Amino acid sequence: MQTMDFVLILLAIVVTWRLLCLRYQRTHIALLGRHLASLQLERHMETLTQGYTRAIHEKDEARQLQVLDTFAPTERAVATQIQSLADAMQQENTQATRMGVLPFCVPHIEQFLPASTRDFRTLLHIHAAGLRRVVDNKDCWTPKDRAYHLSAELYLFQHSCHWFCKSRAVADARLMLRHQVQHQKALEAVSAETRAAYLRWLQNGDAQ
Template sequence: MQTMDFFLILLAVIATWRLLCLRYQRTHIALLGRHLASLQLERHMETLTQGYTRAIHEKDEARQLQVLDTFAQTERAVALQIQALADSMQQESEQATRMGVLSFCVPYIEQFLPASTRDFRRLLHIHAAGLRHVVDNLDHWGPKDRAYHLSAELYLLQHSCHWFCKSRAVADARLMVRHKVQRQQALDAVSAVTRSAYLMWLKDGAPPAHRV
């Protein structure tokens, strides 16, 4: 009987935890969704990630460069819209934009364990500055290398948004399923500007690099 009681209590705890997670995640999804609603960021990002993959698989180098060149306008649009998203999210309170650094979802962790959270607003500014750096090609990469690094910037941004909305474990899984890329691989492939600011943010939540 005692064993049965224990399992019933455990089941109730798990169910309550799951409900709290879903409610907490829905709050984050709704918050980010409000700021994305007026943007075409997701569509532009999909155009670029799919287009870069197609271009890289072109056997003829001249054709490859020609395809990459067609994305210039979309790249600029993505850079502008990510900056717009980062600026728009600044309207939200820090309490509303904290995200846990643990791999799994801990509902309302910012209220009782703030040291284990980071500010999503700052992370978005890191992504905006890093993407602008690559779009402007300040490291003077060739077209193919530039597309490779820009893809990584977009993958890492997607990962951050999924992390904020769900959890780091879910974001890791989605990145692997959608793009066959691990978070560390994306982090290794982004610009040094993004990587250094991201690692600093992850370590202690310090302010991001200045916008470019």
């Protein structure tokens, strides 16, 4: 009987914890969704990631460059819209934009363990600056290399959004499921400036 009581209590704790996580995650999803509603980021990102894959598989180099060149307007739109998202999210209060660095979701961690959280607003500005740098080709990459690095910037940005909405572990899993890319590989493939700023944010909080 005591064993059965223990199992029931444990089950109740697990169910309660899960419900708290879902409710907490819904607030983050709603917050980000409200700012994304007026943008077309998801559609633009899908166009670029699928288009880059198609271009890279072109055997003729001239044709490859031609295909890559057609994405210039979409690239500029993505960079502009991510900057708009970062600016809009800056108006939200700090408590609403904190995200836990632990692999799993801990509801309201920003209230009782703030040292284990980071500010999503700062991360968005890192992504916005990184996308703009690659779109403007500040590092003078070849079109193919530029597409490779820009894809990584987009993957990392998408990972951050999933992390904010769900958890770090879920973001890792979704990145692998959707793009067959590990988080570490995406981080290694972004520009050196994005990677350095991202690691400072992760290690030191809100440092950019």
